[in-house]
Amino acid sequence: MTAVVVLPPTSRLPSIKALGTIPVGLLHEAIQYLQAIYNPEICGSRRVSRGACRKERPTHNTDTGLCDTTLSWEAVRADAFEHAHAIRWLTALIAQATTHADADAVETLVQSAAALLAICAGAASAGTRTRTYAFSGSVRVQLTDVALxxxxxxxxxxxxxxxxxxxxxxxxxxxxxxxxxxxxxxxxxxxxxxxxxxxxxxxxxxxxxxxxxxxxxxxxxxxxxxxxxxxxxxxxxxxxxxxxxxxxxxxxxxxxxxxxxxxxxxxxxxxxxxxxxxxxxxxxxxxxxxxxxxxxxxxxxxxxxxxxxxxxxxxxxxxxxxxxxxxxxxxxxxxxxxxxxxxxxxxxxxxxxxxxxxxxxxxxxxxxxxxxxxxxxxxxxxxxxxxxxx
Ligand SMILES: C[S@@+](CC[C@H](N)C(=O)[O-])C[C@H]1O[C@@H](n2cnc3c(N)ncnc32)[C@H](O)[C@@H]1O
Structure with missing residues (x-):
């Protein structure tokens, strides 16, 4: 898996003030980037070891099932200031959507932004959440969990x-x-x-x-x-x-x-x-x-x-x-x-x-x-x- 340079949202996202003039393609990219941080694909089961059941514990191996950049993403995800900025940015994007120069094209963008905002704001933990499970890079399953x-x-x-x-x-x-x-x-x-x-x-x-x-x-x-x-x-x-x-x-x-x-x-x-x-x-x-x-x-x-x-x-x-x-x-x-x-x-x-x-x-x-x-x-x-x- 190729390494991705992980930047915090404050450095990676277009400025909130300029949102009305940023091309829709770039806004889509920015939302996908936030998705990778706050609603990431689940790359396998995070398995650290596996072995036939014997009395002793199985030996540790290096097959982690994790994306190469997990630690960096996790550091950004855990940063409260960056999290607050992502929420502000998504809220501003949704609020300014109707006045965007390309208002028709921003409709799907607003839907993805709203779904991600719910996740970032914690609403999804109490309700519906859709995630992608990726196995060995070749099989992807998109699953919705609903509230218990x-x-x-x-x-x-x-x-x-x-x-x-x-x-x-x-x-x-x-x-x-x-x-x-x-x-x-x-x-x-x-x-x-x-x-x-x-x-x-x-x-x-x-x-x-x-x-x-x-x-x-x-x-x-x-x-x-x-x-x-x-x-x-x-x-x-x-x-x-x-x-x-x-x-x-x-x-x-x-x-x-x-x-x-x-x-x-x-x-x-x-x-x-x-x-x-x-x-x-x-x-x-x-x-x-x-x-x-x-x-x-x-x-x-x-x-x-x-x-x-x-x-x-x-x-x-x-x-x-x-x-x-x-x-x-x-x-x-x-x-x-x-x-x-x-x-x-x-x-x-x-x-x-x-x-x-x-x-x-x-x-x-x-x-x-x-x-x-x-x-x-x-x-x-x-x-x-x-x-x-x-
Ligand atoms: C802990 S969940 C596991 C769900 C799923 N296999 C997974 O691992 O994500 C247990 C599942 O067993 C189902 N279940 C429990 N009792 C059952 C029964 N008597 N007959 C059929 N399904 C049952 C539940 O509805 C639930 O979907």
Whole structure:
């Protein structure tokens, strides 16, 4: 990534007095510059290390996932005087827009300035916020988070959580590891059916949509049970304009699925859940004691015999019961002695991320995540059933 010279807004922005005569193109550039400071793209998950889970902590590596200039941007962002100047400048720009020499062309400019002003003034922290997530410089997803409802603790899916960012980044780095593309170059891409549980704002599904748009055929079902999350998820899908399959159907679609209902075999599963999936994803979906049991029962109905479940959860203080429930419900493959096919943990790794100064909900202050791969295992052979010739 090329280094950018970072200047404080007082040096970089055109003078407030001259705003009425500055060409619109230069004003656009100035707003983009302020955006880079106060509403920056999220460059990956700020991962500092990753490794198979062992007793000792994984070693530190240099893959930070950060833009090269992060520290300089952060220094400017933290400067209260510069922040106040940016607010004054944006306010003046909006106030003078109608008298600008090119008043028609400034309309979109005013909209971007007003959205940025809301962020700078802190209004966005209490409401809607749109940000771009950029992974490996090649995949960009624009996501809107909406306000959590104080009176509804189940509205957590209205915001994007750190686990989704970690999982999306891993998928972009190694899609073949998650069964997404990566077949022989001359072979026709295989059709893959993907399901995301508790998709929230849809970062994981939309990231997969962007990857498969380039290298595979797919149906991606992003599911959630909360009406606010589902409504916002549909808007995020529309705004990212994911392409359509050969029948004109969207690659990514949003559907209602409640784990508690789907866990009960007495409840019939309707399309698109009536056919099991090849790859199922879940980011931060186990934070209540019952979740692990419901999800385990759902997976028995929703994962193909050759399929897998990819789960990323944060290791939160005070939530040990929730995360240990995973290892109670899904045996490790090496401890599997049952004859009948069982969903087992075939891989577990630990991921450590840096503090997020102004980023995804739940990742402020630095956090450790666990990534599990869970798949059907046949105890007679002690290996995943997906590895057997059928
Ligand atoms: C902490 S949020 C994580 C959202 C998203 N995966 C992310 O990481 O940004 C948990 C998600 O699980 C969903 N959820 C919680 N209980 C659920 C249930 N019983 N059935 C389906 N989804 C549920 C919530 O609506 C929410 O979207």
């Amino acid at each position: 409802r104080n009176d509804d603790f189940e509205s957590v899916g209205a915001q994007t959580w750190g686990s989704a960012c970690v999982l999306a980044e891993m998928i972009v780095e190694e899609p073949a590891r998650f069964g997404l593309g990566g077949g022989p170059p001359d072979a026709a891409p295989a059709m893959v059916r993907v399901l995301e549980l508790g998709a929230g704002t849809g970062l994981v599904s939309l990231t997969i949509g962007k990857i498969l748009d380039r290298c595979g055929r797919a149906e991606i079902v992003a599911s959630d049970f909360h009406p606010l999350a589902l409504e916002n998820l549909r808007l995020n899908i529309e705004n990212n304009n994911p392409c359509h399959d050969s029948c004109g159907l969207p690659l990514v679609s949003a559907h209602f699925l409640d784990w508690q209902e789907a866990a009960d075999p007495a409840n019939a599963l309707e399309a698109p859940f009536d056919v099991p999936f090849d790859e199922v994803f879940g980011a931060d979906v186990i934070y209540e004691v019952e979740h692990a049991a419901w999800i385990s029962a759902c997976l028995r109905r929703l994962v193909r015999m050759t399929g897998r479940f990819h789960l990323v959860i944060p290791i939160r203080e005070g939530f040990a019961r929730e995360s240990t429930a995973i290892e109670r419900l899904f045996p490790r493959v090496e401890d599997m002695h049952r004859v009948e096919p069982t969903l087992c943990i075939t891989q577990k790794e630990s991921i450590i991320c840096e503090a997020e100064p102004d980023g995804a909900a739940g990742s402020r202050g630095g956090v450790e995540y666990a990534h599990y791969t869970i798949q059907w295992t046949d105890g007679r052979y002690g290996q995943p059933t997906g590895l057997h010739e059928e």
